[in-house]
Amino acid sequence: MTGYFFRRLFLMVPLLWGITFVTFGVMQLAPGKPVDVMTDMNVKMSAESKQKLVRLYGLDKPWYVQYGLWLKRFVRLDFGRSFKDDRSVSRKILERLPATLLLNVLSLLLIFVVAIPIGVASAVRQNSFFDKGMTVFVFIGFSIPTVWLALLMMIAFGLKLGWLPISGLRSLNYDELSWFGRMADVARHLVLPVTVSAFTGLAGLSRYMRNGLLEVIRQDYVRTARAKGLPESTVIYRHALRNALIPVVTLLGLYLPELIGGSFIFETIFAYPGMGRLGFEAIMARDYPVVMGVGVIAALLTLLGNFLADVAYGYVDPRIRHSK
Amino acid sequence: MVLLCSCRKETRPLDGIAADSPPSSGDAFVEASLGDASYLNPLLASDSSSGGICSLVYNGLVKYDKDLKLVGELAESWEVRNGGLEILFHLRKDVRWHDGEPFTSADVKYTYDRLVDPQVKTPYGSDFQMVASVEAPDALTVRVRYKTPFAPALESWGMGIIPRHVFEDAPEGSDFNKHPANRAPIGTGPYRFTEWRTDEKIVLTANPDYFEGPPFLRRYIFRIIPDLAVQFLELRQENIDMMGLTPDQYRAYPEFFRNYNKFRYPAFSYTYFAFNLNSPLFNDKRVRKALAHAIRKDEIIDGVLLGFGRPATGPYPPTSWAFNESVRDYEPSDDKAKALLAEAGWKDGDGDGILEKEGRPFEFTLITNQGNKLRELSAIILQSHFSRIGIKMNLRVLEWSSFLHNYVDKKNFDAVILGWNLSRDPDQYGIWHSSQRGEGQYNFVDYVNPRVDELLEKGRRIFDQGQRKQIYREIHSILADDLPYIFLYYPESLPTVHKRVRGPRVAPAGLGWNFREWFVPKEIQKYQYASQG
Numbered sequence: 001m002t003g004y005f006f007r008r009l010f011l012m013v014p015l016l017w018g019i020t021f022v023t024f025g026v027m028q029l030a031p032g033k034p035v036d037v038m039t040d041m042n043v044k045m046s047a048e049s050k051q052k053l054v055r056l057y058g059l060d061k062p063w064y065v066q067y068g069l070w071l072k073r074f075v076r077l078d079f080g081r082s083f084k085d086d087r088s089v090s091r092k093i094l095e096r097l098p099a100t101l102l103l104n105v106l107s108l109l110l111i112f113v114v115a116i117p118i119g120v121a122s123a124v125r126q127n128s129f130f131d132k133g134m135t136v137f138v139f140i141g142f143s144i145p146t147v148w149l150a151l152l153m154m155i156a157f158g159l160k161l162g163w164l165p166i167s168g169l170r171s172l173n174y175d176e177l178s179w180f181g182r183m184a185d186v187a188r189h190l191v192l193p194v195t196v197s198a199f200t201g202l203a204g205l206s207r208y209m210r211n212g213l214l215e216v217i218r219q220d221y222v223r224t225a226r227a228k229g230l231p232e233s234t235v236i237y238r239h240a241l242r243n244a245l246i247p248v249v250t251l252l253g254l255y256l257p258e259l260i261g262g263s264f265i266f267e268t269i270f271a272y273p274g275m276g277r278l279g280f281e282a283i284m285a286r287d288y289p290v291v292m293g294v295g296v297i298a299a300l301l302t303l304l305g306n307f308l309a310d311v312a313y314g315y316v317d318p319r320i321r322h323s324k
Numbered sequence: 325m326v327l328l329c330s331c332r333k334e335t336r337p338l339d340g341i342a343a344d345s346p347p348s349s350g351d352a353f354v355e356a357s358l359g360d361a362s363y364l365n366p367l368l369a370s371d372s373s374s375g376g377i378c379s380l381v382y383n384g385l386v387k388y389d390k391d392l393k394l395v396g397e398l399a400e401s402w403e404v405r406n407g408g409l410e411i412l413f414h415l416r417k418d419v420r421w422h423d424g425e426p427f428t429s430a431d432v433k434y435t436y437d438r439l440v441d442p443q444v445k446t447p448y449g450s451d452f453q454m455v456a457s458v459e460a461p462d463a464l465t466v467r468v469r470y471k472t473p474f475a476p477a478l479e480s481w482g483m484g485i486i487p488r489h490v491f492e493d494a495p496e497g498s499d500f501n502k503h504p505a506n507r508a509p510i511g512t513g514p515y516r517f518t519e520w521r522t523d524e525k526i527v528l529t530a531n532p533d534y535f536e537g538p539p540f541l542r543r544y545i546f547r548i549i550p551d552l553a554v555q556f557l558e559l560r561q562e563n564i565d566m567m568g569l570t571p572d573q574y575r576a577y578p579e580f581f582r583n584y585n586k587f588r589y590p591a592f593s594y595t596y597f598a599f600n601l602n603s604p605l606f607n608d609k610r611v612r613k614a615l616a617h618a619i620r621k622d623e624i625i626d627g628v629l630l631g632f633g634r635p636a637t638g639p640y641p642p643t644s645w646a647f648n649e650s651v652r653d654y655e656p657s658d659d660k661a662k663a664l665l666a667e668a669g670w671k672d673g674d675g676d677g678i679l680e681k682e683g684r685p686f687e688f689t690l691i692t693n694q695g696n697k698l699r700e701l702s703a704i705i706l707q708s709h710f711s712r713i714g715i716k717m718n719l720r721v722l723e724w725s726s727f728l729h730n731y732v733d734k735k736n737f738d739a740v741i742l743g744w745n746l747s748r749d750p751d752q753y754g755i756w757h758s759s760q761r762g763e764g765q766y767n768f769v770d771y772v773n774p775r776v777d778e779l780l781e782k783g784r785r786i787f788d789q790g791q792r793k794q795i796y797r798e799i800h801s802i803l804a805d806d807l808p809y810i811f812l813y814y815p816e817s818l819p820t821v822h823k824r825v826r827g828p829r830v831a832p833a834g835l836g837w838n839f840r841e842w843f844v845p846k847e848i849q850k851y852q853y854a855s856q857g
Contacts, residue, residue, distance in 0.1 A: 030725075031723065032724075032725030037370065040724075042447065043752070043755060046453065047765070053445060085362040086502045086506070092522075154554065159560060159561055167558060172547075271547075271551070273521070273523035277523060277550065
């Protein structure tokens with residue numbers, strides 16, 4: 001197990017390097033340069049001024065030199081400075097991380113709390129009216145365009161009913177509120193984004209849960225439990241569910257990059273100050289250092305997520321733990 | 325010259341409150357922006373968000389007043405000497421920085437030094453390349469010497485002046501770019517910087533010691549809402565006090581604007597259809613004129629702008645002092661267009677509805693950039709106009725970066741739809757002078773007219789507005805006749821402001837020129853602030 005653990009960890013290094021290389025390459029191939037935002041169609045700007053900016057941003061060097069410089073800084077854990085505002089990339093990322101984590105942890109919790117019972121109930125009453133109704137419900141959530149749903153909810157709860165704020169994370173008078181008032185304020189702002197993101201994410205998990213349980217329910221040991229005369233709830237929740245949860249636990253690991261990477265769509269529509277917007281805006285402005293920074297973190301988390309999923313799988317499933 | 329400003333104000337006082345309440349200070353003004361600011365430093369900021377904040381925190385030596393005349397701001401007065409080779413600015417003596425330090429000529433000199441510093445990432449250096457030297461003979465005088473007389477230079481001193489004593493610890497440029505004051509600015513302007521929450525909001529507070537008198541609105545809050553539809557919902561909910569509308573938003577249900585005043589005035593920009601003058605199709609002026617006769621600009625304005633614009637006749641908008649109102653637009657007439665084309669040798673010989681000359685059909689491709697619906701729709705309307713006179717126009721919509729660098733810069737196009745946002749000074753040397761035709765320069769249509777070159781050069785040397793007016797009016801009429809572009813329309817700005825805010829008035833300069841005087845009567849103030857200061 002330990003050998004496997006370290007071998008997996010070690011293999012991540014060349015993989016990560018490959019990812020940074022490809023990301024950098026794709027970025028160079030995309031038309032447009034970072035200074036274009038300032039120089040395009042700007043009559044007031046002379047050719048010399050353009051050259052000066054290109055030089056100051058280090059864009060006059062060939063791409064492999066730029067990549068080398070980036071790599072050199074990266075091994076010292078320095079992501080460089082953003083082209084947009086000359087602030088350090090790690091700082092920009094750290095600044096936005098808490099908000100994104102808050103939103104995604106909450107929505108993930110909500111997904112688990114809602115999807116697991118849905119999945120269990122659907123499996124127990126397979127092909128019933130409830131099961132079919134739930135299937136329709138979760139797939140509506142899955143296929144509905146987020147932006148559209150978000151706007152509808154804003155109109156319903158923000159505009160028509162006036163219960164919730166439309167966008168943002170804090171009210172304008174946030175700083176004048178008491179500690180409790182601030183909590184309540186943030187909570188009110190979080191209701192819509194968390195609900196929308198959970199609703200659209202329900203389908204995957206509840207389906208996994210339903211199918212996992214269906215498989216387990218047909219197995220001999222469940223029949224044995226029933227034959228022993230155990231009550232149905234004990235059979236399902238104590239015996240069947242434990243095994244059915246194994247694939248669900250591994251899914252958790254795969255949610256990790258999403259948790260930190262954030263979503264451009266949510267964050268933009270809800271004017272939410274998170275990572276998704278940072279990454280997207282950096283791509284649009286060809287802000288290379290930020291794109292690389294966000295890209296590397298996303299890649300690292302994906303690798304780490306896969307790794308953790310494997311480890312967790314081994315932990316919850318003794319068959320895997322002992323076979324090695 | 326008579327300028328008629330097409331500003332219609334649909335206003336009604338907020339119920340129960342007299343329209344003529346006395347000004348009172350207090351309340352906050354909330355504006356929304358799609359993007360966050362980058363640098364709150366006028367030398368480094370190139371995006372509109374940062375620019376907007378900088379204009380409230382910093383002052384220039386000069387500024388444009390409501391009639392687009394240059395007047396002093398930090399400079400009390402100025403003298404243009406030696407035929408424009410020297411400008412002497414006399415500074416105001418009662419100005420203090422937000423931290424209490426006095427403002428002096430050393431700050432102006434410092435600002436200039438950074439603008440031309442090779443290590444400073446400023447996009448504004450070009451304006452100052454013609455400066456030979458900037459001296460500060462005493463604390464309240466600045467002497468600027470130029471290599472050649474350059475009239476638009478005066479406008480360039482509207483650049484925000486930054487405090488030397490704050491930035492002094494960053495003498496070499498690279499630290500200047502990273503200086504903490506770029507995120508917490510100290511200026512001389514009507515508002516002081518209070519707070520910046522990344523991607524959420526920027527808050528400014530009225531400067532009680534402002535040299536022109538403190539502004540009435542106590543706080544200025546700049547909210548970042550990256551989606552236009554959501555901004556509009558926030559406006560509907562009255563969480564935003566001002567927003568620029570799109571034409572269809574302007575036409576939305578009246579209930580959306582129950583508590584808002586809507587304004588409209590010509591923006592300082594125009595949209596045009598440009599010919600590649602190297603193309604064998606378009607190097608004949610008669611052909612260009614024929615196309616101009618074929619276009620119905622009113623149809624484009626009604627269909628695309630929903631009526632919020634007016635037909636353009638040249639490169640200056642009607643609110644500019646350079647606008648030549650005697651220039652007549654081309655009369656929409658298919659007969660005239662066909663006659664001109666026939667004269668140029670284009671006839672429909674084979675009866676397929678498309679004109680030919682020497683066996684070649686009249687077919688070309690118009691390109692424009694992706695993401696600008698107004699341009700795309702205009703192009704589709706033009707397509708139908710041209711097909712009526714037997715010209716086949718194809719349309720290609722391209723991603724901005726590749727559109728610009730692979731097609732426009734390389735002159736690899738027949739015709740293009742684009743727009744120019746204009747500076748207030750009418751100098752358009754970079755767009756029309758024959759020396760500006762290189763790759764990546766802005767005379768990308770390859771326009772050459774020695775008379776226009778001469779006028780453009782003269783217009784830059786003369787400081788007297790009366791004389792310059794004659795020059796630019798002549799340029800306007802020559803361009804309208806030469807038709808390197810068909811000038812399509814001048815769009816309108818369509819801002820809306822909450823009704824509790826009194827004072828917004830439309831002038832040639834637009835709406836925000838008297839922002840310092842805007843106020844909310846005491847009894848309807850929305851945001852309360854406990855103490856002054």
